[in-house]
Amino acid sequence: MMQLSHAWLVDENPETRFQAGAGQTYRMVRALLRNPLAVVGLVIIIGLLVVAAFAPVLAPYSPIESNLGARLLAPSADHWMGTDELGRDIFSRIIHGARITLMIVLLVAVISAPVGLLVGTVAGYFGGWVDRVLMGLTDVFLSMPKLILALAFVAALGPGIENAVIAIAITTWPVYARIARAETLTFRNAEFISAIQMQGASHTRVIFKHIMPLCLSSTIVRVTLDMAGIILTAAGLGFLGLGAQPPLPEWGAMISSGRAFILDQWWVATMPGFAIVIVSLGFCLFGDGLRDVLDPRNRTR
Amino acid sequence: MKSLVLTNAAADDPWKRRRQQSLRWLYSLGGFAATIAMTFLGLLAITFVIGRVVPIDPVLAVVGDRAPQDVYDAVRAEMGLDNPLIVQFIQYVGSVISGDLGMAVTSQRPVAEELARVFPATLEMATLGILIGVLVGVPAGVLAAARQGSWIDQVIRVLGLAGYAIPAFWLGLVGLALFYANLRWVGGPGRIDIFMEGIVPSRTGLLLIDSMLSGDWAVFRSAWSHIILPATILGFFSLAYIARMTRSFMLEQLSQEYVITARVKGAPERVVIWRHAFRPIRIQLVTVIGLSFAQLLEGSVMIETVFSWPGIGNYLTNALLNADMNSVLGATLVIGAVFIGVNKVSDLLYRILDPRAR
Numbered sequence: 001m002m003q004l005s006h007a008w009l010v011d012e013n014p015e016t017r018f019q020a021g022a023g024q025t026y027r028m029v030r031a032l033l034r035n036p037l038a039v040v041g042l043v044i045i046i047g048l049l050v051v052a053a054f055a056p057v058l059a060p061y062s063p064i065e066s067n068l069g070a071r072l073l074a075p076s077a078d079h080w081m082g083t084d085e086l087g088r089d090i091f092s093r094i095i096h097g098a099r100i101t102l103m104i105v106l107l108v109a110v111i112s113a114p115v116g117l118l119v120g121t122v123a124g125y126f127g128g129w130v131d132r133v134l135m136g137l138t139d140v141f142l143s144m145p146k147l148i149l150a151l152a153f154v155a156a157l158g159p160g161i162e163n164a165v166i167a168i169a170i171t172t173w174p175v176y177a178r179i180a181r182a183e184t185l186t187f188r189n190a191e192f193i194s195a196i197q198m199q200g201a202s203h204t205r206v207i208f209k210h211i212m213p214l215c216l217s218s219t220i221v222r223v224t225l226d227m228a229g230i231i232l233t234a235a236g237l238g239f240l241g242l243g244a245q246p247p248l249p250e251w252g253a254m255i256s257s258g259r260a261f262i263l264d265q266w267w268v269a270t271m272p273g274f275a276i277v278i279v280s281l282g283f284c285l286f287g288d289g290l291r292d293v294l295d296p297r298n299r300t301r
Numbered sequence: 302m303k304s305l306v307l308t309n310a311a312a313d314d315p316w317k318r319r320r321q322q323s324l325r326w327l328y329s330l331g332g333f334a335a336t337i338a339m340t341f342l343g344l345l346a347i348t349f350v351i352g353r354v355v356p357i358d359p360v361l362a363v364v365g366d367r368a369p370q371d372v373y374d375a376v377r378a379e380m381g382l383d384n385p386l387i388v389q390f391i392q393y394v395g396s397v398i399s400g401d402l403g404m405a406v407t408s409q410r411p412v413a414e415e416l417a418r419v420f421p422a423t424l425e426m427a428t429l430g431i432l433i434g435v436l437v438g439v440p441a442g443v444l445a446a447a448r449q450g451s452w453i454d455q456v457i458r459v460l461g462l463a464g465y466a467i468p469a470f471w472l473g474l475v476g477l478a479l480f481y482a483n484l485r486w487v488g489g490p491g492r493i494d495i496f497m498e499g500i501v502p503s504r505t506g507l508l509l510i511d512s513m514l515s516g517d518w519a520v521f522r523s524a525w526s527h528i529i530l531p532a533t534i535l536g537f538f539s540l541a542y543i544a545r546m547t548r549s550f551m552l553e554q555l556s557q558e559y560v561i562t563a564r565v566k567g568a569p570e571r572v573v574i575w576r577h578a579f580r581p582i583r584i585q586l587v588t589v590i591g592l593s594f595a596q597l598l599e600g601s602v603m604i605e606t607v608f609s610w611p612g613i614g615n616y617l618t619n620a621l622l623n624a625d626m627n628s629v630l631g632a633t634l635v636i637g638a639v640f641i642g643v644n645k646v647s648d649l650l651y652r653i654l655d656p657r658a659r
Binding site: 136137139140141143144145146147148149151152153154155156157228229232235236239240241242252255258259262263264266269270273276277280281284285 | 336339340343344346347348351352354355462463465466467468469470471474475477478481482595596598599600602603606607617618621622624626629630633636637640641644
């Protein structure tokens, strides 16, 4: 039977494909764990996942039900972050808001990364006019101001989380297309691709089975680095009233509702902001660490 | 020049060489102009599509939902909505080029006119913001690179991260709560104290300059106290970016051999850093500053909303909340066009200034 030992994992001559893969993952994780900032980022992200998963257990109060007797209370032992204008516990709302934030980033990543990957690999693989048309389109989207574009799309589609996700995804895919195309170009003419083609593999098979997997790691790095920006944009849309609608405890919308009380009850608008900053920071730090491990060419100094 | 002599076969005939050079220039300029035109056309296509996606029927908005079918059809034809999409798009591009962005639904005034009215406020804040970003960011980046690992280097690193992780609108609110409500250091939301509005004649639309031209220093002080906080917060985000880029450009230069040579020759550290290492990166910085100015225009949408700053960003968000699509698309178009324009100009400047990119 296989044994999961250090020696087995770092074996220079792996016997099976699984051993090679496991060894590579092991080395990557070790390199990542040696970077203290990346570990901080990882801890924050795991924290976000845990909080989102166990929100009903962790939150001391209901995030939705109002309690007008306890309006705008300052932070105290009962309400760690105070209460908002409807007497709802801000701490509980932030905990439940983690679910919304997580859902938004995941949905954006799941929509925009595959689209970008597909456009980029197809453009790079076929070249010629396909490349020119697809990349022309990509460049047009790349040179637009992202936030403004997202705003305009939400304005047309109507406010709401789903439309905010679509609008953000529309503005994020071009980056992944550029990256995937650049990666594809580096091995489009490689011998292993020709070998697969000569075995009679279709273009679809070559792209999906052999080119896309090789573009994955740089795309994942980029997606992780973009997460912070996606969170900020989503919060911005929520702040403007175009994202999640009340009474959903979305962090940006919470800041927006605290805006009216910013001069006297500062905690209503301030507290959700800290949550946004911490989570964005987590993705930034982890993304930086991931880039150093997966993509050493672009290492930051 | 020297490299041209070595590589170019036509080197012996200076006229031929010059002609070739200017031809190459024209060619690349032509390609450049074509890219810009394509990008603007793309922007127009996007706003056009967004205008079509809207679930509001523009004809119904005009005739009301109880109008008979023939009136509906007549209005529809009058608005050009029965033409094929491509014709409609060409008509749209034509009207935008002639400066017609439609009427704002809420105020019943031309959108172009309203945008021209609010644009100076944005320009004023963004300009002050980028000045802060450059004047603080560039020296900070240079210092951070010169003393790698020192406290200033750490500060730049943290600022760079903060620039990615802090929502601008939240920082604006926190700033208001702290510096306006608690410390009373700055003026509150808006461009100027209400009782000072409309005192100085508007010449440039930029309050700081208008009040200086009229010599009205009370107005100037009021305007200054209102602009300084939002401009600083906007500037903070470009500062973070500019400082980080300056730092990495400088590190690259400082590891070059000619810098080591300068050091070995005994040039003072100040001369090595500013004359030898900093000079060559000025051209790269032009691009970075252009890029961050464009981003700053975008960021001003949020900041203006928080500070009730009567600029184009505030105009856009108000129009969004009123579902006033002509105004939304007009503002999107103008911000997008300025964004693209600034980016392309800094790109062009880089090509003109950098001998290697020529």
